[in-house]
Amino acid sequence: MQPLNLNEIIEGCQSNDRDCQKALYDKYAATMLGVCQRFARHNQEAEDMLHDGFIQVFENIDQYNRLGSFGSWVRRLMINTCLNHIRRFSYQKELIGIEEMQMARVDPEVMQQFSEKELLKMIDKLPLGYKHVFNLYAIEGYNHREIAAMLGIEEGTSRSQLLKARKLLKKFISNALSTLI
Amino acid sequence: MKEKNLIDRLFKEKLYNYRAEHPEHVWDGIEKTLSDLEKTSSGTKWMLMGFWGAVVTLTIGGIFWYFSFGSPNPNLSPEDSSIALDKKTKQKASSSNSILSEKQMASDISTALSANVDEAMSTSSAQIEKDNSSLRTNSTVNRISKSGSDLSPMNGKTNMVHTNQIDQTIEASNNTSNVSLKKNNTNDLPTKDTETYYYNESGKRIATSSSLHQDVSPNNDGINLLRSDFSILSSTPSKFISFRLPKSYYKGDPDDCMEMIEKPFRRQYIELLSGPVKANRLFYSTDSTLQNNVINRSQSEKVKNAYFIGLRYVWNLNRDVALKTGITFTKINEKMTYQDGFNVVVETNKAGDTVRITRDPRFKIKDNYYSFVDLPITLSYTWRKNKFFFDFNSGLNLNLYAHQTGFFYDLYNTDKTVTAFDASEVYPFKHFAGISLLMSGTIGYYLGYNTSMFFEPGVRYFTTTLSSKDYPIKQKYVNYRMSIGVRYQFTKK
Structure with missing residues (x-):
């Protein structure tokens, strides 16, 4: 059987064709799980987010207007699902690191040596607020106004949390490098 | 290149397209959820079709029966x-x-x-x-x-x-x-x-x-x-x-x-009725990127109370079928709960050093008021038993005027005063809420020849959104109401 192209898969999903839904899932699940892992506290939660996100995709696929990239549309929906998940199971208490961070400058070439999993672990170690702001700003490319709207915080808070997230990540990178050396 | 950009770039390059290994059981769960949803939506669709089919059939049948x-x-x-x-x-x-x-x-x-x-x-x-x-x-x-x-x-x-x-x-x-x-x-x-x-x-x-x-x-x-x-x-x-x-x-x-x-028909009545309303508001958006805002909006809403009062004219087309019309006023008072920053708690040890800081969401409550003036037009069919009568009413509610004052979440999740809404932005609400579908049942008791009292549970479904055309977050109401009223017959004996 000839593999379906993306348009055929989308049309099939709009008709609730289970094979097409599976094909869409296979195409995007790995990348989207990577997105979810950056927002989740643990792997189980990331899988829950992936599940909910794909349900949202299949439920709302009629609304995809084909003007932008389908991958970006799925990604945006997945991020919204992650944020809803966070809000639904709202993390009432959040630990915020306050210690002063003294770090050496980090060499860009050395930084490239880190694997994706190592970087993911560093993001995981961030306090939740920092983690979400950093994910949305640095990796997903949202601006502070959008992040403030998405997370229900002030723009200033978003800026401040991003700054602190960067400082903490630099510290984690420095620590990892010193261990390596 | 600035160090902050280096950090951002490093993470973006490595993680934006990072593909994690996804376990097969996630798809099994998705498949099961999709099957459940299809069953539920199919059942709901049939129920809704049956409901409105019955309403339309009764209405058309009643009109046909009367004129035939x-x-x-x-x-x-x-x-x-x-x-x-x-x-x-x-x-x-x-x-x-x-x-x-x-x-x-x-x-x-x-x-x-x-x-x-x-x-x-x-x-x-x-x-x-x-x-x-x-x-x-x-x-x-x-x-x-x-x-x-x-x-x-x-x-x-x-x-x-x-x-x-x-x-x-x-x-x-x-x-x-x-x-x-x-x-x-x-x-x-x-x-x-x-x-x-x-x-x-x-x-x-x-x-x-x-x-x-x-x-x-x-x-x-x-x-x-x-x-x-x-x-x-x-x-x-x-x-x-x-x-x-x-x-x-x-x-x-x-x-x-x-x-x-x-003659037992062509009677005319005037009714005064009033009662509490349970107002359910449905929020939705055609823009999937606004899902968070939609959820914020709906989760923030706590309806405090709602009521309606109406004056209705009843004209018996024949012994059993009557036309009911009049004017009603509905008021919905809501309490909106907004997250307003965080309460930060700093914990210190005996030496006065800060050991940790925790924060809890801080909420504030705002009031929100909706008012509707409507013209109901319904047909009713009456059954009588001794001193009791039962009317089945169905028809339309034409909104004459709708108005909102108070606060609401704007697109950036900040609360806005409706009366102070920025003129440069799209005003979010209509002053005409369109046509609603009405269905109710009247259970009445004849107190005397001219006077009776009745209870009337009913439901009103707004067919159109209350949001203005360009405002991306849409809202509809479904109102459930329980009225109590008195009816006076003013035709000559």
Whole structure:
């Protein structure tokens, strides 16, 4: 059987064709799980987010207007699902690191040596607020106004949390490098 | 390159397209959820289709029924009434000479004449002569005579101008008083006219039957004389589509005075009703990127109270079907809970060093008010049992004016005062909330001849969004209400 192209898969999903839904899932699940892992506290939660996100995709696929990239549309929906998940199971208490961070400058070439999993672990170690702001700003490319709207915080808070997230990540990178050396 | 950009770039390059290994069981869960959702949505769809199908069928059926079968007796079609009458009158004549039989017969004969005129019209130029000997009681003469001829230019249609005169006299004797009543010297006695009109398909009146009821009993407590005149008014008779009952008729039992009953339809009522409303608001957006805002908006909302008050006019189209309209005012007072930053708690040790900082969301509560002025238009069907009545009402609610004051979440999740909304932005709400669908049931109790009280649970579904066209977050209401009211009949007795 000839593999379906993306348009055929989308049309099939709009008709609730289970094979097409599976094909869409296979195409995007790995990348989207990577997105979810950056927002989740643990792997189980990331899988829950992936599940909910794909349900949202299949439920709302009629609304995809084909003007932008389908991958970006799925990604945006997945991020919204992650944020809803966070809000639904709202993390009432959040630990915020306050210690002063003294770090050496980090060499860009050395930084490239880190694997994706190592970087993911560093993001995981961030306090939740920092983690979400950093994910949305640095990796997903949202601006502070959008992040403030998405997370229900002030723009200033978003800026401040991003700054602190960067400082903490630099510290984690420095620590990892010193261990390596 | 700045160090902050380096960090951002490093993470973006490595993680933006990072593909994690996804376990197969996630798809199994998705597949199961999709199957469940399909079952649920299918069931809901059928339920909704069934519900609105029933509403539409009842409404259309009610209208069709009213305009097609405005029969004098709701249980008899015009064609059936003469047959039913024959049976009735025979029974009456053979059972007794009681005044009730005579009086009932008088009423029945009036109906019989109506039915027979129909028959005469439909049989064109036929000559009909009936001698209903079964109607003879004591000295009663009961003769129905009709004649007609086709005067149309084509001699093919019944379009005659003709007048039938039918005179009947019923002289009744009252067993208990054994007094013979005469139809003469009635000039000084109370009289009651009844009229029956006949209409053709275009609604033009083509025939009139008038009857003179005269009370010649010693105590003026009964009707025992009836004279009916029929006249065909139109030159173009065609199939009758409607009968009308006389304006009044009489009934009673032999031991009591006769009671005059007004025609049981075309009554008019005025109703005052009020009650609490449970207002459910549905938020949605066609823009999937605003899902968070939609969730924020719906989660922030706590309806505090809602009520409505209305004045309604009820016009009985016939005995069982009524048109209800009027004006209602609905007010919904909401409490909106917004997250307003965080409460930060700093914990220190004995030495005064900060060990950790925790934060909890901080909330603030705002009020939000919605007002609606509406014009309801419903058709109702009535069932009656002793002193109780039950109306099933369905129809439309036309919004005349909608207004909101208070606060709401804007697209950036900040609370906005509606009255101070920035003129440069899209105003989020309409002043006309469109048409809503209404359905309710009225359970009423007659307190007296003119007055009754009732309970009326109902539901109102807004068919259109309350948000303005360009505002991306849409909202609809579904209102459930329980009214209590009083009804006053203001038609003359």
